[in-house]
Amino acid sequence: MSGEESAPLAPGLYLVATPIGNLGDITLRALDVLRRASRIACEDTRQTQKLLNHYGIATPTVSCHEHNERARAAEFIAEIQRGNAIAVVSDAGMPGISDPGVLLAAEAIAAGVPVIPIPGANAALTALIASGLPTAEFTFLGFLPEKAGARRTRLEALAAAPHDTAQTLIFYEAPHRIADTLADLESVFGPALRIILARELTKLHEEFLRGSVAELRHALADRERIRGEFVLLVEAPVRSAGAPIQNQETIAARIASLQSEFGLDEKEALKRLARETGQSKSELYRELQRERARRK
Ligand code: SAM
Numbered sequence: 702m703s704g705e706e707s708a709p710l711a712p713g714l715y716l717v718a719t720p721i722g723n724l725g726d727i728t729l730r731a732l733d734v735l736r737r738a739s740r741i742a743c744e745d746t747r748q749t750q751k752l753l754n755h756y757g758i759a760t761p762t763v764s765c766h767e768h769n770e771r772a773r774a775a776e777f778i779a780e781i782q783r784g785n786a787i788a789v790v791s792d793a794g795m796p797g798i799s800d801p802g803v804l805l806a807a808e809a810i811a812a813g814v815p816v817i818p819i820p821g822a823n824a825a826l827t828a829l830i831a832s833g834l835p836t837a838e839f840t841f842l843g844f845l846p847e848k849a850g851a852r853r854t855r856l857e858a859l860a861a862a863p864h865d866t867a868q869t870l871i872f873y874e875a876p877h878r879i880a881d882t883l884a885d886l887e888s889v890f891g892p893a894l895r896i897i898l899a900r901e902l903t904k905l906h907e908e909f910l911r912g913s914v915a916e917l918r919h920a921l922a923d924r925e926r927i928r929g930e931f932v933l934l935v936e937a938p939v940r941s942a943g944a945p946i947q948n949q950e951t952i953a954a955r956i957a958s959l960q961s962e963f964g965l966d967e968k969e970a971l972k973r974l975a976r977e978t979g980q981s982k983s984e985l986y987r988e989l990q991r992e993r994a995r996r997k
Contacts, residue, residue: 710737710786714809716802717788718795718821722904724755726822732756734819738788744801748792770801774808781814795823799843799873825871828899828932831909839869845882849984856889870935876927883918895936901929952989
């Protein structure tokens with residue numbers, strides 16, 4: 702890179718990866734681009750300013766988030782066509798990965814403007830390489846739907862998808878939803894499903910929790926508060942086309958076995974299952990109804 706620092710940056714849209722926690726995780730090239738760009742388009746200018754201050758970078762910033770990305774695209778393309786370089790950053794990691802930047806890149810490409818990736822930190826891949834799970838084939842799925850019903854439907858579709866080799870599924874999840882997501886994973890894939898929770902990657906309290914979904918659900922339930930950012934990795938069971946979903950125990954089957962084991966009626970069995978799983982009785986009941994409707 703020597704000698705290039707003083708030369709003007711070639712005009713284009715530079716998609717620049719920034720740290721996911723540890724400010725040291727930024728490349729020399731990323732810093733150079735941020736320093737020499739005409740402007741930096743930020744998901745949140747205040748967040749990026751902390752990074753720029755840390756590295757003594759004085760490039761002007763402009764906001765570019767999911768609500769104004771389309772309008773900004775036209776403005777940036779015109780600026781690049783006049784010979785400028787625009788750097789794009791999100792709050793953390795790679796722009797465009799569960800973050801703004803996708804539309805900007807697509808519009809720039811459509812306008813014939815150069816799009817230049819500046820690689821660096823990304824939470825999904827950082828979690829994957831230290832997870833111990835297969836890396837030859839993995840699927841990044843971003844955030845699951847927020848609504849309980851849609852989330853269950855998505856997980857059921859994933860559990861039903863055939864694949865002949867070991868696969869790792871990677872999700873992003875918010876701390877206030879992680880307990881519900883694990884409960885859904887357990888009831889769709891069964892309690893033995895092997896998962897990893899990668900928390901606070903690259904930060905002071907980085908941790909990897911490894912075990913079955915049932916174990917990790919209990920481990921989190923024992924914590925006073927669930928804090929921090931999570932990547933959730935799932936070792937999807939190998940499943941050939943047409944084979945039944947392994948490990949899956951339906952709510953109906955669990956209710957039936959509680960009824961016969963303890964001589965309970967359905968309502969009492971639901972109550973007991975709710976206590977055991979930490980799920981609400983009404984959510985379990987809704988799921989039971991969904992299972993029954995699917996069987997009709
Ligand atoms: N663009 C980012 C990337 O390249 O990884 C992802 C942005 S997405 C809006 C934010 C999510 O990424 C968080 O909810 C969390 O799931 C994951 N994440 C980001 N930083 C993380 C960290 N330090 N540790 C664990 N997960 C993280």
